[in-house]
Amino acid sequence: MExxxxxxxxxxxNKGMLDRRILEICSTPLRRILERLxxxxxxxxxxxxxxxxxxxxxxxxxxxxxxxxxxxxxxxPREAYFITKSDxxxxxxxxxxxxxxTLDEELRSGFITISGGHRVGFTGEAVLQNGRVKSLKNVTSxxxxxxxxxxxxxxxxxxxxxxxxxxxxxxxxxxxxxGCGKTTLLRDIVRQISNGIPSMGFKGVxxxxxxxxxxxxxxxxxxxxxxxxxxxxxxxxxxxxxxxxMLVRSxxxxxxxxxxxxxxEDIAAVEEVxxxxxxxxxxxxxxxxxDIKKRPxxxxxxxxxxxxxxxxxxxxxxxxxxxDVVDGLKGRSLLKKVKRGGEDCKSFGRNYNRSGL
Amino acid sequence: MKxxxxxxxxxxxLVCSFMGLMVSxxxxxxxxxxxxxxxxxxxxxxxxxxxxxxxPEALYGVGKRFENEIGRFFLYTSRLMTGxxxxxxxxxxxxxxxxxxxxxxxxxxDIDILKNFGFNLGCSDREEQIKHFKLVxxxxxxxxxxxxxxxxxxxxxxxxxxxxxxxxxxxxxx
Numbered sequence: 001m002e003x004x005x006x007x008x009x010x011x012x013x014n015k016g017m018l019d020r021r022i023l024e025i026c027s028t029p030l031r032r033i034l035e036r037l038x039x040x041x042x043x044x045x046x047x048x049x050x051x052x053x054x055x056x057x058x059x060x061x062x063x064x065x066x067x068x069x070x071x072x073x074x075x076x077p078r079e080a081y082f083i084t085k086s087d088x089x090x091x092x093x094x095x096x097x098x099x100x101x102t103l104d105e106e107l108r109s110g111f112i113t114i115s116g117g118h119r120v121g122f123t124g125e126a127v128l129q130n131g132r133v134k135s136l137k138n139v140t141s142x143x144x145x146x147x148x149x150x151x152x153x154x155x156x157x158x159x160x161x162x163x164x165x166x167x168x169x170x171x172x173x174x175x176x177x178x179g180c181g182k183t184t185l186l187r188d189i190v191r192q193i194s195n196g197i198p199s200m201g202f203k204g205v206x207x208x209x210x211x212x213x214x215x216x217x218x219x220x221x222x223x224x225x226x227x228x229x230x231x232x233x234x235x236x237x238x239x240x241x242x243x244x245x246m247l248v249r250s251x252x253x254x255x256x257x258x259x260x261x262x263x264x265e266d267i268a269a270v271e272e273v274x275x276x277x278x279x280x281x282x283x284x285x286x287x288x289x290x291d292i293k294k295r296p297x298x299x300x301x302x303x304x305x306x307x308x309x310x311x312x313x314x315x316x317x318x319x320x321x322x323x324d325v326v327d328g329l330k331g332r333s334l335l336k337k338v339k340r341g342g343e344d345c346k347s348f349g350r351n352y353n354r355s356g357l
Numbered sequence: 358m359k360x361x362x363x364x365x366x367x368x369x370x371l372v373c374s375f376m377g378l379m380v381s382x383x384x385x386x387x388x389x390x391x392x393x394x395x396x397x398x399x400x401x402x403x404x405x406x407x408x409x410x411x412x413p414e415a416l417y418g419v420g421k422r423f424e425n426e427i428g429r430f431f432l433y434t435s436r437l438m439t440g441x442x443x444x445x446x447x448x449x450x451x452x453x454x455x456x457x458x459x460x461x462x463x464x465x466x467d468i469d470i471l472k473n474f475g476f477n478l479g480c481s482d483r484e485e486q487i488k489h490f491k492l493v494x495x496x497x498x499x500x501x502x503x504x505x506x507x508x509x510x511x512x513x514x515x516x517x518x519x520x521x522x523x524x525x526x527x528x529x530x531x
Contacts, residue, residue, distance in 0.1 A: 024443060090445065098438060098446030098479040099411040101486050127482075135482050 018042050021116035022144060027090035030056070033081055036071025046179070048144040052088050055080030061179075062315070092139050095120055105237070107135045109213075117147040117218025117225035147218055149226050153181070153320060154188035160325050160334050161281075161309045162193065162202050169193055169205075169255055171274070171306055173328070174283040175292055176313035181320030182283045183215050183259060185313065187226060189281060190216065190257045194229020207232040208253030208278075210243035216259055241269035248276050257281040264297055274306060288312055289326065305329055362531065370523035377519015384512045387462045388504040393427045394463075394471075395497050401431075402490040405483070412446050412479045413438045430457045450475035470496045 023031050033056065034048075047059035055066045055077045065073040066080035074080060095112055096103050106112045111121040124139035161172045172189075176182035196204030209232055211217050217224035219236040228234065233251045235243045240258050247253055256273050261282045273280050286292035289310065293299045301307070307328040314323045325334045397419050404415035413435045420431030430453055437449035444452065451472065458468050474493040479486075 093445040093447075093480065094443065096479075097411050097413060098449075099405075099413075099415075100480050101405055101483045102409045102411050104482055107482075137481070 019116050019118065019146070021114060022048075022118060022146070025091055025094040025114065025120075027087045029081075030083075030087050030091070033067060033069060033071050037067065038071075038073070041065070041073055046146055048146070050083045050088060050091065050142040050144070052083055052085055052140040054083060056083055088139060088142060091142055092122070104135055108133055109237075110136070111213070113214040113218050113220055113225075115220045115225065117149075117220070119145045119147065119213075119215065119218070121145070147215075147226070148184070149187070150181075150184050150320075151188060151191070151227070154185055154192055156322060157185070157311055157325060158189070158192055158197060159200065161189070161311075162197070162200065164201055167203055167205070169279050169281065170308035171279055171328070172281045172309040172311065173261075173307040174281075174311045174313065175286045175288065176283065177287055177315065178285060180313045180315040182285075182313055185311070185320060186257060186259060186281065186283055187216050187228060190232060190255075191227055191229040193255060194232040204229070204231050205254035206252065208247035208251050208256045209234045210238055210240050210247065210256065210258040211236050212238060212240050212243070213259065216257070241265040244269040244273050248273060248278060253278060255279045255281060259283050260285060261301070262295070262297055267297060267300060270301065270306065280306075287314070288323070302328075309334075366527040366531065369527050370520065373523025373526065374520040377515050377517070377522070380519070381512045381515035383462050384504075384508045384515065387464070387467075388501055388508055390425075390427060390461055390463055391467065391497055391501040391504055393423060393425065394467075395494060395501065397423055397427050397431060398490065398493060398497070402487065405486055405490075409483075426457065426461045429460075430454075446479040447475055450478055467497070467500050470500065 018034055018037065023034060026034060030050075041058065041060075044060045045058045046061065049057040049059060051057075057080075058065045058067060058073065065075065066077050068074055068079050069081045095114065100107070103112065110123065111119050113119050121143045122136065122139045123141045124136045126133045127135040127137055162169050174182050174186060176185075190207055190209060193202070194204055194207045196202055207229060209217055209228060211219065211234055214237055216226070217228045217232075217234045217236065218226050219234060222236060224232075224234055233247070233253065235246060238246070240261070241263070244256055244258065247256055256278050257280075259282070261270070261284050270280060270282075284292055284295075284298055286295075286298075289302075289312065293302060305328055310326040310328050312323040312326070314321050316323075322335070326332070327334050400419045400422065401415055404410045404418060405412075408415075410418065416431045416435035416438070420428045420433075420435060422428065423431070433453040433456060434446075434449045437444045437452055438446060442449075454468055454471055454475065457463065457471075458465075470493060474489060477486075477489045481489075
């Protein structure tokens with residue numbers, strides 16, 4: 001129990017204060033500006049956009065602001081603080097701890113996960129070797145994505161995806177447009193089935209997590225920065241298909257969770273997982289069922305009716321609105337059953353607000 | 358009165374000899390320090406190229422192995438990068454080079470070579486880093502050769518010169 005609370009303390013934010021671990025990587029002028037930001041903004045923003053010689057930009061859920069040199073938010077880009085070359089250079093060196101040579105792989109993939117689980121993506125000039133990207137140099141744009149854990153955000157959908165009789169979960173697919181809380185939801189589902197849900201009489205099971213983009217567990221030096229549960233084994237930065245095979249062979253998980261299915265080789269891996277009797281929870285980018293059917297790889301998966309539960313998210317009302325939960329076998333909506341529980345069941349947006357987002 | 362004179366003479370000779378020894382020591386130590394610096398950089402190169410150790414740890418590991426100014430220089434750089442200051446490798450390197458300049462017998466040209474090397478430290482990929490290491494090794498080897506030549510020329514001369522000049526002063530004054 002102590003372990004869990006310690007993890008929580010590490011993962012959570014001081015309200016009204018930007019995570020120290022983000023401030024630490026910023027250059028001094030930038031740090032001063034960010035420290036002056038009003039708490040209402042800090043609790044809400046998702047992305048910090050830094051582009052050389054262009055205004056400092058904050059992206060909130062569905063809005064965008066510029067920031068002036070004294071930490072005010074504005075909509076007029078001319079008033080904003082313009083990011084200098086030295087800001088970018090300093091951040092980049094801090095990010096890599098002045099050891100760019102240790103990060104060849106990360107530079108190729110274009111992002112680094114920092115302590116605290118925040119992801120920093122960047123673009124610049126690609127260095128090619130034999131026609132393939134070898135590394136990046138002259139970085140000019142940096143995007144710091146604030147990562148927030150929302151514990152309990154999966155509560156509304158949990159009753160629908162677990163099978164209390166057999167103490168197992170259904171094969172589940174989460175469909176969502178980008179930035180609508182897909183990964184956050186997946187992370188909380190993983191945490192809950194890994195820890196167990198006493199109120200539903202669900203005992204925790206072993207979960208294998210293939211975290212190709214370091215988003216779910218947000219590992220820093222291999223240690224998960226987010227609470228992904230007591231019985232979760234994380235394969236960090238591992239290609240999905242290969243990772244799924246590895247987990248089946250090595251860790252005997254009950255459930256395998258992974259993010260953003262979409263490549264052709266993923267299908268074979270998914271089938272392998274299912275044939276091994278392992279439950280699968282995964283996500284895919286898309287607006288709704290019709291939308292993802294246009295993608296041949298996903299369509300193939302859907303045709304085989306592999307997924308028993310399909311959760312559709314949208315960001316129309318708030319981040320992480322559960323539009324619908326579909327029974328993949330029968331093709332009908334399951335949400336009506338829960339709706340009786342009140343509006344809360346339908347969206348975890350309110351929970352989001354409570355957690356300061 | 359005579360005792361005072363003799364005593365003064367002895368003191369003069371001693372002081373002059375000591376000064377001469379100091380100067381000759383300077384010439385003797387510089388090649389050794391450059392050599393030590395070269396092997397430290399060689400170790401750092403290995404850490405970077407083969408073990409892919411991040412710079413602060415690599416610098417610390419190398420610094421630990423030398424119990425002299427060179428070792429302390431590396432440890433200091435590492436501490437500047439990890440401590441409260443959170444300096445980048447370039448800033449930390451430059452700052453601790455100032456310290457090295459005051460606390461070693463390296464000349465301005467040695468320090469300049471290191472300074473130029475510092476600009477590229479850690480901010481490119483493995484292959485690129487190796488090139489910079491090769492270059493700095495070459496330059497330092499050249500410096501070492503020069504330092505060795507100067508030592509041969511000057512070390513013995515200064516060691517004796519101190520004593521003889523002291524004696525000369527005493528003879529002239531008495």
